[in-house]
Amino acid sequence: MLRAQPLLLTLAWRNLWRHRGRTAAILFALALGIWSMVALAALSRGSLEGQLQKAIGNLTGHIQIHARGYRDDPAIDHRMPAPDAALATALTDPSVRVWAGRVRVPAVIASERESAGVTLVGIEPQREQGLSFIGTAVTDGRYLESPGDTGLLLGRKLAERLETALGRRVVVMSQDVKNQVGDRGFRVVGIFDAEPEAIETAFVFVGRATAQEMLGMGDTLSEISLRSDDRNRLEVPLSTLRTVAPSLDIEPWTVVEPLLTLTEKIVNVILVIWYAIVFAAMSFGLVNTLLMAVFERTREFGLFQALGMPPRHILGQVLVESLILLAIALVIGNLGALATVHALRDGLDLSAFAEGMEYFGVSPIIYPALSVGDVTMANTLVAVLGLVASLYPAWRAARHVPIEAITRV
Amino acid sequence: MERMTDNTVVLRNVSKVYRQNAIAVHALTEIDLDVPRKDFMCLSGPSGSGKSTLLNLIGGLDRPTTGEITVDGQRVDQLPKGELARLRLHKIGFVFQAYNLIPVLTAIENVEFVMQLQGVATAERREKALQILMEVGLEGLESRRPGELSGGQQQRVAVARAIVSEPSLVLADEPTANLDSKTAENLMQLLVHMNTEHNVTFIFSTHDKRVMDFSRRLIKLRDGRIVEDERRQ
Ligand SMILES: Nc1ncnc2c1ncn2[C@@H]1O[C@H](COP(=O)(O)OP(=O)(O)O)[C@@H](O)[C@H]1O
Ligand SMILES: [Mg+2]
Numbered sequence: 001m002l003r004a005q006p007l008l009l010t011l012a013w014r015n016l017w018r019h020r021g022r023t024a025a026i027l028f029a030l031a032l033g034i035w036s037m038v039a040l041a042a043l044s045r046g047s048l049e050g051q052l053q054k055a056i057g058n059l060t061g062h063i064q065i066h067a068r069g070y071r072d073d074p075a076i077d078h079r080m081p082a083p084d085a086a087l088a089t090a091l092t093d094p095s096v097r098v099w100a101g102r103v104r105v106p107a108v109i110a111s112e113r114e115s116a117g118v119t120l121v122g123i124e125p126q127r128e129q130g131l132s133f134i135g136t137a138v139t140d141g142r143y144l145e146s147p148g149d150t151g152l153l154l155g156r157k158l159a160e161r162l163e164t165a166l167g168r169r170v171v172v173m174s175q176d177v178k179n180q181v182g183d184r185g186f187r188v189v190g191i192f193d194a195e196p197e198a199i200e201t202a203f204v205f206v207g208r209a210t211a212q213e214m215l216g217m218g219d220t221l222s223e224i225s226l227r228s229d230d231r232n233r234l235e236v237p238l239s240t241l242r243t244v245a246p247s248l249d250i251e252p253w254t255v256v257e258p259l260l261t262l263t264e265k266i267v268n269v270i271l272v273i274w275y276a277i278v279f280a281a282m283s284f285g286l287v288n289t290l291l292m293a294v295f296e297r298t299r300e301f302g303l304f305q306a307l308g309m310p311p312r313h314i315l316g317q318v319l320v321e322s323l324i325l326l327a328i329a330l331v332i333g334n335l336g337a338l339a340t341v342h343a344l345r346d347g348l349d350l351s352a353f354a355e356g357m358e359y360f361g362v363s364p365i366i367y368p369a370l371s372v373g374d375v376t377m378a379n380t381l382v383a384v385l386g387l388v389a390s391l392y393p394a395w396r397a398a399r400h401v402p403i404e405a406i407t408r409v
Numbered sequence: 410m411e412r413m414t415d416n417t418v419v420l421r422n423v424s425k426v427y428r429q430n431a432i433a434v435h436a437l438t439e440i441d442l443d444v445p446r447k448d449f450m451c452l453s454g455p456s457g458s459g460k461s462t463l464l465n466l467i468g469g470l471d472r473p474t475t476g477e478i479t480v481d482g483q484r485v486d487q488l489p490k491g492e493l494a495r496l497r498l499h500k501i502g503f504v505f506q507a508y509n510l511i512p513v514l515t516a517i518e519n520v521e522f523v524m525q526l527q528g529v530a531t532a533e534r535r536e537k538a539l540q541i542l543m544e545v546g547l548e549g550l551e552s553r554r555p556g557e558l559s560g561g562q563q564q565r566v567a568v569a570r571a572i573v574s575e576p577s578l579v580l581a582d583e584p585t586a587n588l589d590s591k592t593a594e595n596l597m598q599l600l601v602h603m604n605t606e607h608n609v610t611f612i613f614s615t616h617d618k619r620v621m622d623f624s625r626r627l628i629k630l631r632d633g634r635i636v637e638d639e640r641r642q
Contacts, residue, residue, distance in 0.1 A: 007525045014513035299508055306470055306505075308498025309526055310491065400490075403470045407461060407505055407582060 008313060012321035015293065026289045027329050033282040034333025034382055037275055039340045041374035043348065044267045047366045052231070052264075055257055057133045058199055059102075059121070061225035062234055064256050065241065066249045070222065071256070074119075076105050076175055079220040086244040091226065095237040099226035100127035103211040107174035109154075109204055111164035118158070118204050120174055122211025125149065131227055133194055134205055141166045141190035149207035151189030155200025159191055166191055172204065176215040184214045271374070275381060282382065283389040290322055290393035302401035311398040318397045322390035326383055334379065341368040416479075417578050417610040418444035418467055423476030425462050425633075436462040437633040440476070444612060446577075449604045451624030452614040458630040460614035464580045467612065468501055469493040481577045498526055502571025502609075504581035509567035510555040516562075517542060517551040520570045527574060541569045544606075545599055561592035565599065572603050579603075581613035585620050597623040 016023045056062065065087075070078035082101065083091060091099050103122030108115055121134075125144040129135030134153065135143070144151060152170060154162075164170060169185050176182035186206060194200050212218065228237050234252045241250045254261045294301070304314055347365040425437040437459045444450055452460045465471040466478055469485040478486045481500050488496060497503075502523075510519045517538050524534035542551055545565040555563055564584055571579045581600070585593035597620055604611050613624075621627055629637035 007522070010518075011511070011513060018513065300511060303505075303508070303511065305494070306468070306497065306503050307523055307526070308494045308496075308501075310494055313526070403465050406470075406508075407465075 008317045008320045011317050012324055015297070015321060016324060019293070022289060022292070023325070026285055026325060027332070029285045030282055030325065030329030030382075030386075031332035031336060033278045034330055034378060035336040035340070037278055037378040037382070038334060038337035038370070038375055039368070040274055041271055041378065042337065042341045042368035042370045043344075043366055044271060045371050045374060046369040048264055048267050049369045050365075050367060052260055054133075054195060055260055056227075056231065056253055058194070059104075059132050059134075059203070059225060060253050060257055061099075061131060062228045062231050063226050063237060063241065063250065063252050065224040065226075065245065066222070068247070068249045071249060071251075074104065074106065074222070076177060076215060076217070076222075079177075079217060079222055080224075080248060082219040082221060083224065084245075087241070087248075090240050090244045091224075093237065093240060095228055095240070097227045097229060098127065098131045099224060100124050100131050101208070101221040101224045103208055103215070103217065104222040105174050105211075105215065107172050107204070109158075109162065110171045110173070111162040111168065113163045114161060116158060116161060116201070119202055120172055120211060121203050121205050122208035123147075123205055124208050131225060133199075134192060134203075137192035137194055138190040139193050141188070143190055144205065144207055147207045147209040149189075150186065150210055151206070152186035153190040153192050153205040154188050155203065156191050156193050157197055157200035158204070159188070161201065164188060172206070172214075174215060177217055182214050182216065184210075275378065279381060279385060283386060286322065286325065286386060287389050287393055289325075290318060290390055291396065293321070294318060294393045294397040297397070298401055298405050301397050302403070302406035305401055306403075306406055315391075315394045315398040318394035319387060319390055322387060322394070326386045330379055330382060334375070337375075338370070341370055344368050415445055416443045417446050417448070417481060418442065418612070419477075419479040420467070421477040423466065423473045423478060425459075425466060425471070426474045435633050437466070437473075440633075440635060442628075442635070444610060446610055447604065447608060448626060449601065449611045449624055450613075450626040450628065451621050452612065452628050452630060453616060453621050454630035455616060459633040460616075460630055461582050462633075463630070464582045464612065464614060467578075468503060468580045469496055498523065499574070500577045502574075502576045502579040504564065504567045504571050504579065504584045504613075506583045506586045507560075507563075509570075510563055512555050515552045515554055516547060516558065516566045519555070519566055520573055523570055524574055529574070537573055538569075541573045542566070544602075545569045559592075561588050561596060564588065564596055568596070568599060568603065572607055572609060575607060576609060578610045578612070581611065583614055583616075585615060585617060590619065593617065593620060 065080070067078045067080035100123065103120070105120055107118055107120035109118050123134065123144065124147045138153060144153060152172070154164070154170070159165060162170065166188055169187050171183055171185050173181055173183040192200070212220070228234055231253065238250065238252060301314055345367070347367050349365050351365070420440050420442040423437060423440040424435070427434040427436055440463065452463060454460055462471070466473050467480060467485070469488065473486050476486065477484060480496065483496060485493065485496065511522065514522060520538040520542060521534045524537065539551065542548060545568055547562060547565055547569070550558065550562065555566070558566065585596055588596060600611060600613065601623055603609065615621060625641055627637070627639045627641060628635055
């Protein structure tokens with residue numbers, strides 16, 4: 001077989017040039033398929049990545065620490081003490097990049113005209129920077145200056161809904177530690193924008209000390225959120241934290257936001273289905289083209305046999321032909337996908353088609369993300385299964401050709 | 410056993426019956442034939458007399474219904490497929506009536522093709538191919554594709570390919586049937602030349618009287634039987 005390889009290559013290559021139109025058509029189809037596989041993977045990966053980053057940025061962080069029971073019932077009863085010495089030391093570990101403690105309780109906010117149910121979040125303004133979105137989200141007015149700040153940050157959408165504005169006063173009511181309704185007036189010092197928009201109506205932010213005082217919490221907290229270096233490698237910080245604070249509920253983002261993990265799984269399933277569909281169409285075209293080529297060359301294959309060419313070489317010749325097609329198509333398809341991803345590096349804006357999606361946390365702007373795994377998978381699938389599919393036409397070619405096929409004039 | 414070494418081809422009681430639906434076509438019936446080494450033998454007979462069938466059986470492209478066929482000491486009627494392919498590759502050259510050449514290969518590549526399958530080194534096969542193309546009078550046309558050659562030139566390339574690796578036997582089934590008489594005569598002269606210059610047995614078929622005259626031995630077939638076996642000159 002090895003000896004005959006240059007010969008097989010020559011034959012396969014030249015045969016591809018015999019029907020340029022047909023070769024070009026199948027190359028185009030194959031390349032289009034590969035392009036669509038890689039490009040779709042990059043887009044859905046990018047969309048997923050966007051959702052993940054956003055969700056993590058929207059208060060989740062990489063790891064959250066709560067009192068047991070808080071995640072089921074995020075009420076003031078399930079508060080936790082301020083970090084003790086051991087936990088505070090663990091939080092200074094290099095594997096923890098940033099962390100912050102928060103008050104986070106259900107509340108009602110009211111303007112002169114409207115009221116709305118929200119989550120009241122008491123923050124340490126400086127610590128939230130680099131941890132959650134709020135550090136950079138204020139677009140009108142100012143950000144909070146200290147935990148004792150008496151101002152309030154309101155989402156743009158909620159401000160509209162409450163028919164209030166920057167500089168106006170609002171009242172926030174929530175249950176305090178004694179199960180009585182505590183309330184307090186705040187001046188709106190900043191308006192923030194957020195994506196998804198639901199965030200703008202879901203949260204209002206105040207200084208943490210102010211919230212603690214309003215609710216009679218002392219220095220207790222609702223949650224601690226932190227970020228590590230890599231959201232996919234949290235085993236070490238998790239186990240360290242769990243060791244020093246065994247009585248607390250310490251969970252990674254995958255547990256806190258199970259929907260995100262589910263979304264990732266769904267994306268993977270959709271990709272596999274898409275790959276299967278595209279591949280089925282591609283292999284159908286490929287096998288058809290090869291079969292056509294094989295049938296019209298029956299006489300030649302007969303001649304090969306008469307001249308003593310072993311059937312495995314004939315098989316090999318068709319496979320090499322298929323391999324050349326696949327290789328060229330893979331190169332074109334991947335380059336095309338790379339070019340597409342590059343062209344869309346500033347984001348693909350789907351907002352025209354995707355009104356409402358935004359509300360559910362799916363960003364209308366997708367930044368494609370090529371993953372080595374996806375690209376490898378698409379290419380391997382096409383190359384390996386493409387060759388397997390080509391075995392049939394190759395086998396048809398290598399079968400015994402009746403002698404009349406060679407001698408008939 | 411002694412005969413086997415003298416004869417390139419030996420047929421004993423060879424019959425070929427094609428079955429088409431319920432009808433049996435007796436293409437060859439009880440053929441006995443010895444073809445000595447270096448013979449230049451013509452199979453003649455009207456269309457349908459069994460010439461092609463006989464050549465195909467000898468070349469191992471088809472199998473006899475009964476009987477024994479020996480080529481160069483090997484029983485081709487019993488050889489497994491792979492061995493048959495090897496035998497054809499190394500011992501037998503074929504020239505068909507038409508479409509002998511691989512369209513995507515040039516004249517010289519067509520000639521080299523068989524040697525390439527045999528594993529002959531590049532330089533050696535190139536030299537041999539150039540040499541033989543010169544011998545068949547195609548110097549300068551080496552890099553033409555079959556489509557750029559005349560019918561006679563294509564047949565010459567086929568002859569060159571059949572002879573280049575010095576097989577024991579060349580089988581040519583109506584090699585001149587598609588050629589005009591002048592070209593046919595030239596091709597036959599080439600075959601005669603090849604037969605005398607190279608140590609090769611030739612069996613060719615024709616129903617053209619003038620082509621028969623080139624043979625040293627003329628066999629006449631009728632309805633699948635040998636009706637005449639004539640040594641000439
Ligand atoms: N594959 C086949 N199936 C059935 N009959 C065949 C087949 N090949 C040849 N024959 C018959 O065998 C006889 C001999 O054919 P052939 O050897 O081609 O004759 P020739 O080459 O002398 O013209 C003819 O009657 C032909 O019709
Ligand atoms: Mg015939």
